[in-house]
Amino acid sequence: MWQLLAALAALLPLGLAEEGxxxxxxxxxxxxxxxxxxxxxxxxxxxxxxxxxxxxxxxxxxxxxxxxxxxxxxxxxxxxxxxxxxxxxxxxxxxxxxxxxxGKGLSASGANGDLMRCLQGRVERWQMWPDPDPRAVDWGDGELSDFSCASALIREAVVASLSTGSSFMNFMLNNSAEQLVKARALSEGWEATERETNFCAVYKQFFPKEYCEVKTYGEYDFSQLRKAYSSYASQGGDVPSDYSNDLKDSLQRGPLRPSDLKKEALFLTTWDFKYSLLMGFEEKSNLEKMVRGDKEAIPLKDHLRSNPYSLLQRVFSLVQIKILKKKDVYVLVLANENHGLERKISPEKVPAEGVVQRYDLKGKSRKQTKKSINPYVGINGDFTEQQQNELRLRNWQCKNFLKYLQPDLSWLESHDLTEYSLFVEVAGNSVGCSGLPKVPLCNACLEDTTTLAIVDYFKDKTWTSTSPKKFSAQMMEFAGQVCLTDKKEGMESWQVFLIVFSVAVLLVGGAFLGWKYGAGFMRSDRPHELRDAPQSMEMTQQNLHQQGTQGPPAGWNQGWNQGYQGAPPGYYNQGAPQNFA
Structure with missing residues (x-):
């Protein structure tokens, strides 16, 4: 017995150590x-x-x-x-x-906290940090680690795609003679560039047999698009002078956030909510044709040159990642679909929930009474019920919307694209569009502020879809129905204010002019304005004398002046005597 107790006593420190x-x-x-x-x-x-x-x-x-x-x-x-x-x-x-x-970005709330959470869910006995995003999906440690791995790798992949946008063109110019075959092969397709990342270098240290790969696509084409967005294709508002640097800055501010547009988290946003990312993009071939042009269909850049206020959601980069023993995943980087409206309404670090109502709208290709099962985005049936199937825009705003929509639909039709949507966000108060793109992308009215964009426009015709020509016609018809241009309109609040302000300015200005010149008239020493009794009498008598009617009155003991300095012609009498006393 004592031997058993001794053995247990020897093992006791190990048992206690297990707790620590x-x-x-x-x-x-x-x-x-x-x-x-x-x-x-x-x-x-x-x-x-x-x-x-x-x-x-x-x-x-x-x-x-x-x-x-x-x-x-x-x-x-x-x-x-x-x-x-x-x-x-x-x-x-x-x-x-x-x-x-x-470095310091590896803290729990740091810009590179996603990299740490990725490893914490995989490396033995590393303690998991909670997600710093208060709107984060309620995930377990394993799911949070998976998402964090994707976030860290996607951010580095997109940053890599921005750094050498001219590499393809430089290769074509410098090496076409020496490597003619390779250069020609690249010129006939969209170049894919394998990228080394710091994330994969670290990840492979722990898991050398697992995938961690990055490819970027169309670096040169996207670099030209980003330049166009800052110049001739600007939609107005606070446009970055360099979208490449602005996107890089957004990506390096912190981990990606799961968007509430899709509960399955296929849509992500940058930490500052300025850009959206579509994870699981499947239309690379269509995107390439749109960006570079296809037969008689002009490239996206040329379309934007003619239509700077195009409603098409801007695209910035395309990358491919492979990690966590999964298949290749394409990630498309896009402009924020609401043009920053939520951030304007709720400028805190995380926009408040419910500050806008979102709608994904189509023409007759979709049943107009159908309602959404997604609580974050409504469709046509929800729009009819909540907004009475009407965009609350002014007549002139609707005219602009329809004017700029038609060329976009024609361009999409030329590329045989269907299934796109009109994305609408409505704020229940008129926060205005200062700092945001101009009409028709952002529209401020008396009661609402509404943003508009064409989204999901990368799908071509399938056996289940409507023909591109019919689809675009249905979208144009739908737009004309929900945005009438002949509504009876009252005055906007700013118009009422302008009228009241103008009347007030006229009243105040008139009062000031009356005080300034009326009082001055009473104080003036000019003869035709005198109001002093003796001087008025002198003026009257002199005028009569000049006309040969009479001299000064009897008993007039005041001096008789030849005229008054500054008096107008007709008041001088150079032949009058100096004194009649």
């Missing part, structure tokens, strides 16, 4: 430097735990008690440490990569 080993105070977190690693290592082994130098985590010393909690990644190259003497090893390669490329 693992994530928590013994798991290394930034900064990833040698001094910090050594301190955490000593804390770990002092609690009768075992330090794993590759994963920088604290494990249970015996697998008999904790199984996987005692394992150490890559233990053949990095021997586990069980005493303080073994602490203080140089940083691993992944530690150096993280610290040199991401």
């Amino acid at each position: 080993c693992g994530p928590g105070p013994y798991a290394l977190s930034p900064p990833f430097d040698q001094k910090h690693s050594e301190d955490v290592c000593k804390t770990c082994v002092s609690a009768n735990c075992r330090w794993c130098p590759f994963s920088q985590s604290c494990a249970h010393p015996s697998s008999w008690f904790s199984g996987r909690d005692s394992s150490c990644m890559n233990k053949n190259d990095f021997k586990p440490v069980e005493s303080g003497n073994g602490c203080g090893a140089p940083p691993t390669e992944w530690m150096t990569l993280l610290e040199s490329n991401y």
